[in-house]
Amino acid sequence: MEEFNKTFVTEFILLGITDLPQLKSILFITFLMFYLLSFVGNLSIVAVIIADHGLHTPMYMLLCNLSFLDFFYATTTVPKMLSGLLLEDKKISFQGCITQLHIFHFLGSTEAMLLSSMSYDRYVAICNPLRYQVLMAREVCFQLAFTSWLIGFLYSLFHTILTSRLPFCNMNEITHFYCDIKPLLKLACTDTHINESLVNIVTGSVALGSFILIIISYSFIATHLQNIHSKQGKSKAISTCTSHFTVVLLYYGTAFFTYLRPATKNSLEQERMTAILFTVITPALNPIIYTLRNKDVKRALRKLVLQSLLVKQIQYY
Secondary structure, three states: OOOOOOOEOOEEEEOOOOOOHHHHHHHHHHHHHHHHHHHHHHHHHHHHHHHOHHHOOHHHHHHHHHHHHHHHHHHHHHHHHHHHHHHOOOEEEHHHHHHHHHHHHHHHHHHHHHHHHHHHHHHHHHHOHHHHHHHOOHHHHHHHHHHHHHHHHHHHHHHHHHHHOOOEEOOOEEOOOOOOHHHHHHHEOOOOHHHHHHHHHHHHHHHHHHHHHHHHHHHHHHHHHOOOOOHHHHHHHHHHHHHHHHHHHHHHHHHHHHHOOOOOHHHHHHHHHHHHHHHHHHHHHHHHHHHHOOHHHHHHHHHHHHHHHHHHHHHHO
């Protein structure tokens, strides 16, 4: 009789960030600005790196992958969140929810791998500059990027399959502004202890593994910097790492806080607020972090803008 009384879910309702009407318009404008900044900033970096042959180096090709990823990372969640704030469009189909979960974790885990690859690139550039062209050849750079995307896809596919096979019945309100694993597990009408354990184990392995590789790279870099006596050389080496390390702290700080804790009601509320940082704010800040401290990107960006203005001026006359 209990089986017959269950109504299986065909769509979910994303409760969003707030129910207060006076906050919705402010949040909509704020998050829209961040999304537009992410849109323009990340696609500009991709366009500049592709257009300028002087930036066709491993460092910038990996950065191009990161910017391309960050654009779609924000696009996976922010537009739906904005429509929920403005139009009260909170419904999402079961298939749409699982698809969003898959793409979100695919891109998120790929970013972790890319950040590890970028730290290795910085290690080689600073600690083994004479062998850089060999150790970071075009084929090696391609393999690092491809492996990052492949691991991210397989990691996400694992969680997607496990989550999609769970029975969801009666309750369909997700305490979040996008479909994520932990809020969905709380709605499943079965024991999800194994799923929660696998989330912590698998996510912890991917996150900690990539983070440890980054720490190892920076440990070697820090040791090497002690042997550099030139202030100018040391300053140049540090400047090439500062932007990357800042992005690493932003990414891993929020990821560890969100996914390596047990899913309780209070933790889900806190994670919903934390998620704003790595889905809305961080993808918008990454282009600024990299361009403000990078002379090559700023030079290439100015060159591209001037060329565009010149072409428009010639077409006008």
